Amino acid sequence: MSTDPDKQLVIRCRAAIVWKPGGSFSIEEVEVAPPKAKEVRIKIVATALCGTEMKMLKNKNLQHQHYPIIMGHEGAGIVESVGEGVSTVKAGDKVITLFLPQCGECTSCLNSAGNFCIKFKQGETHLMSDGTSRFTCKGKPVYHFGNTSTFSEYTVMNEISVTKIDAAAPLEKVFLVSCGFSTGYGGAINTAKVTPGSTCAVFGLGGVGLSVIMGCKAAGAARIIAVDINKDKFEKAKEVGATECINPQDYEKPIQEVLFDLTGDGVDFSFEVIGNPETVAAALASCHESHGVCVIIGLVTGVQLNISGHLFFSGRTLKGSVYGGWKGRDGASKLVSDYMAKKINLDALITHTLNFDKINEAVELMKTGKCVRCVLLL
Numbered sequence: 035m036s037t038d039p040d041k042q043l044v045i046r047c048r049a050a051i052v053w054k055p056g057g058s059f060s061i062e063e064v065e066v067a068p069p070k071a072k073e074v075r076i077k078i079v080a081t082a083l084c085g086t087e088m089k090m091l092k093n094k095n096l097q098h099q100h101y102p103i104i105m106g107h108e109g110a111g112i113v114e115s116v117g118e119g120v121s122t123v124k125a126g127d128k129v130i131t132l133f134l135p136q137c138g139e140c141t142s143c144l145n146s147a148g149n150f151c152i153k154f155k156q157g158e159t160h161l162m163s164d165g166t167s168r169f170t171c172k173g174k175p176v177y178h179f180g181n182t183s184t185f186s187e188y189t190v191m192n193e194i195s196v197t198k199i200d201a202a203a204p205l206e207k208v209f210l211v212s213c214g215f216s217t218g219y220g221g222a223i224n225t226a227k228v229t230p231g232s233t234c235a236v237f238g239l240g241g242v243g244l245s246v247i248m249g250c251k252a253a254g255a256a257r258i259i260a261v262d263i264n265k266d267k268f269e270k271a272k273e274v275g276a277t278e279c280i281n282p283q284d285y286e287k288p289i290q291e292v293l294f295d296l297t298g299d300g301v302d303f304s305f306e307v308i309g310n311p312e313t314v315a316a317a318l319a320s321c322h323e324s325h326g327v328c329v330i331i332g333l334v335t336g337v338q339l340n341i342s343g344h345l346f347f348s349g350r351t352l353k354g355s356v357y358g359g360w361k362g363r364d365g366a367s368k369l370v371s372d373y374m375a376k377k378i379n380l381d382a383l384i385t386h387t388l389n390f391d392k393i394n395e396a397v398e399l400m401k402t403g404k405c406v407r408c409v410l411l412l
Contacts, residue, residue, distance in 0.1 A: 220358015
């Protein structure tokens with residue numbers, strides 16, 4: 035297939051558009067322009083709602099977002115065509131879409147300890163690198179989302195946000211590597227560096243929280259305490275590795291005091307996977323006072339954390355984590371290879387499957403708390 039955008043055609047396909055803050059998804063016909071230089075046009079095969087989209091749909095006051103918009107950042111597909119200068123993928127390749135790019139040139143990409151590629155900020159404009167959109171609907175431009183926009187049968191992304199994977203990989207499974215699984219699993223393995231025999235507490239038992247539990251188990255943690263106010267999530271948490279589950283609403287004491295009572299000295303590692311400032315403070319306070327490490331994995335933006343400085347005096351550590359500390363393209367490729375080698379289990383995170391046009395039903399399923407991930411097949 036030609037890489038000359040002048041010889042490629044606009045594709046008409048279905049996409050789920052949110053037209054205004056707090057709105058629901060509307061399945062519309064959109065036009066997807068050909069990829070420009072260093073861009074890739076992808077046929078999305080599998081995608082899903084993540085906590086980020088759920089927060090955006092719930093919060094009508096997110097004035098910084100741009101509308102209309104095509105959301106979606108957890109996905110996998112097949113390259114349809116490539117723009118000029120693309121060298122790492124070609125038409126027909128199976129790929130993972132990445133909200134976190136890996137340019138390979140910035141200080142984060144070149145630092146072995148960093149993964150927050152500077153090009154991530156391009157996604158905050160909700161447009162491509164040239165300041166324009168590749169989507170139009172009813173004659174109007176539609177904004178991109180998270181460097182990805184996977185809630186469309188076809189999308190256009192920068193090459194640095196796409197990674198080629200094993201041709202035999204089942205896209206309806208490995209798409210989880212594009213966000214949820216990698217973020218949680220890597221948060222335990224890479225960011226916290228959970229140690230064998232340690233005690234861990236995981237606050238929030240959605241798909242990412244369950245992936246944290248998997249990471250803690252893989253690292254050899256002896257005790258993994260799962261914390262959530264929804265007891266319906268406990269069975270799945272134990273299935274993937276939690277040794278015990280507790281509901282803060284069952285106690286009169288603050289949850290950090292409960293965890294100190296259960297462990298004697300606090301946990302070695304705690305993970306906040308909700309994005310609630312109050313839970314962040316509780317997670318930090320439940321750590322061992324001299325060497326405890328708390329990792330914020332939930333999306334905490336636009337708010338101030340109210341944390342006592344006294345908690346840090348004795349040696350506690352509070353860390354942030356994005357995409358589980360993995361470098362975007364390298365990490366996704368490795369994790370897919372690990373799945374193919376049966377080193378990790380993604381299947382346990384998939385509880386429902388629906389056709390793409392049922393995306394609003396998937397939203398309702400996610401709200402029940404009984405759905406970890408609902409695969410949307412395009």
